Amino acid sequence: MRTSIFDLFKIGIGPSSSHTVGPMRAASRFVAELDKAGQLDRVACVLAELYGSLALTGIGHGTDRAVLLGLSGEKPEEVDPAAIEAIVDTIRAEKRLVLLARHAIPFEESRDLLFHEDLVLPGHPNGMRFTAFSRGEETIASNVYYSVGGGFIVQEGEETNAQLECLSVPHPFSSGAELLERAEGNGLPIWKLMLENESALRSEQEVRERLKEIWSVMDACIERGLHTEGILPGGLKVQRRAPRLLRKIQARPANDPLLAMDWVNAFAMAVNEENAAGGRVVTAPTNGAAGLVPAVGRYYRQFLADASDDGLMRYLLTAGAIGILYKENASISGAEVGCQGEVGVACSMAAAGLAGALGATNREAEHAAEIGMEHHLGMTCDPIGGLVQIPCIERNAIGAVKAVNACRLAIQESGEHRVSLDDVIRTMYQTGLDMQSRYKETALAGLAVNVRDC
Numbered sequence: 001m002r003t004s005i006f007d008l009f010k011i012g013i014g015p016s017s018s019h020t021v022g023p024m025r026a027a028s029r030f031v032a033e034l035d036k037a038g039q040l041d042r043v044a045c046v047l048a049e050l051y052g053s054l055a056l057t058g059i060g061h062g063t064d065r066a067v068l069l070g071l072s073g074e075k076p077e078e079v080d081p082a083a084i085e086a087i088v089d090t091i092r093a094e095k096r097l098v099l100l101a102r103h104a105i106p107f108e109e110s111r112d113l114l115f116h117e118d119l120v121l122p123g124h125p126n127g128m129r130f131t132a133f134s135r136g137e138e139t140i141a142s143n144v145y146y147s148v149g150g151g152f153i154v155q156e157g158e159e160t161n162a163q164l165e166c167l168s169v170p171h172p173f174s175s176g177a178e179l180l181e182r183a184e185g186n187g188l189p190i191w192k193l194m195l196e197n198e199s200a201l202r203s204e205q206e207v208r209e210r211l212k213e214i215w216s217v218m219d220a221c222i223e224r225g226l227h228t229e230g231i232l233p234g235g236l237k238v239q240r241r242a243p244r245l246l247r248k249i250q251a252r253p254a255n256d257p258l259l260a261m262d263w264v265n266a267f268a269m270a271v272n273e274e275n276a277a278g279g280r281v282v283t284a285p286t287n288g289a290a291g292l293v294p295a296v297g298r299y300y301r302q303f304l305a306d307a308s309d310d311g312l313m314r315y316l317l318t319a320g321a322i323g324i325l326y327k328e329n330a331s332i333s334g335a336e337v338g339c340q341g342e343v344g345v346a347c348s349m350a351a352a353g354l355a356g357a358l359g360a361t362n363r364e365a366e367h368a369a370e371i372g373m374e375h376h377l378g379m380t381c382d383p384i385g386g387l388v389q390i391p392c393i394e395r396n397a398i399g400a401v402k403a404v405n406a407c408r409l410a411i412q413e414s415g416e417h418r419v420s421l422d423d424v425i426r427t428m429y430q431t432g433l434d435m436q437s438r439y440k441e442t443a444l445a446g447l448a449v450n451v452r453d454c
């Protein structure tokens with residue numbers, strides 16, 4: 001087991017974990033390594049090259065801006081979203097970039113930031129190369145990184161996911177079956193097993209504090225999205241819909257039996273509109289799918305009897321366990337397996353999380369996770385204009401409602417079911433690998449070519 005819940009739930013910025021957060025982290029890591037090697041002051045220029053999906057949908061996903069920010073030393077979890085515009089505008093106006101905020105070099109995007117739309121590096125569809133040159137044009141360093149989904153990056157030549165060091169935790173698990181076995185063998189609900197694992201990596205108090213912080217960022221994102229009007233950036237002229245939905249919901253009779261469903265829609269869309277606007281979001285497990293986990297958590301908090309802060313903790317811990325299974329056994333990258341790996345995984349996590357919050361059995365939670373993914377199998381990634389807006393925003397709302405439904409279905413059954421979570425994870429991964437690459441975050445197929453983008 002190689003993934004902590006805090007690798008999965010990361011505070012960052014929109015609009016994309018693989019195309020914004022990952023490249024920003026890679027660029028900032030590149031300059032930090034130059035600095036560590038004592039080479040930063042020798043750098044006269046940097047060439048940043050983007051390949052595959054990053055090149056094809058990079059502009060729409062803000063990859064260009066992410067690279068500029070990363071080279072400047074900004075980090076997704078720390079950068080102030082409100083300051084981004086000014087930082088990027090200054091670099092562009094001055095054609096000058098200050099590496100790690102202390103070593104200035106000339107930087108002209110048309111020359112120094114290249115999009116290789118027809119080339120794919122061998123390790124992953126989201127590849128990038130950073131090269132630093134000295135004044136005498138000698139290559140100081142040239143590193144390839146892959147953004148493998150959910151903001152995770154891997155440097156070429158570095159350990160792959162499968163070879164990364166195992167975490168030293170009391171209840172390691174590598175499959176859904178093993179998770180159930182270990183939980184039942186120790187008489188633990190999944191959330192408690194996760195808490196004990198995470199508490200072996202840091203104190204239990206810190207685990208709880210960090211989860212509280214994750215929830216407060218999620219909840220604040222819902223609130224900002226519900227109350228921010230306007231047009232989303234990127235040129236599609238997509239109107240923010242969450243505030244309008246909120247007004248309509250508030251005007252409806254309180255006894256409307258489907259009112260809670262409308263709220264779930266509004267919560268999810270609020271987050272994804274904030275994400276599309278480049279705001280502060282929690283990657284869960286990706287940015288494109290960042291609305292589901294907060295929306296279902298808020299549904300639990302606002303609509304279910306006996307909801308509590310402890311229940312919310314159970315929710316996040318159970319959802320995290322399920323996310324780790326997908327991360328370690330399949331993929332959470334839309335560029336690798338389509339949207340089933342983003343919205344599908346988030347749905348599976350939220351469905352199991354809700355079951356955990358409600359005190360369902362482990363088998364019911366596993367069943368909920370399985371249902372959540374089973375009905376997303378084959379879902380492609382075809383964002384219009386390469387922006388994380390259509391279908392992404394609405395897709396989070398539909399996925400969140402589906403997660404609630406998957407949980408309700410599972411907890412009314414016995415826990416017995418024909419398709420296991422491991423079966424569906426394996427199927428999702430195989431389906432994703434079989435999917436034609438143009439349906440995987442390239443904006444070359446699907447809605448991206450059949451709907452006029454302006």
Ligand code: SF4
Binds near residue numbers: 334340342381389441
């Ligand atoms: S379609 Fe799905 S996978 Fe693709 S960018 Fe949108 S949310 Fe992400």
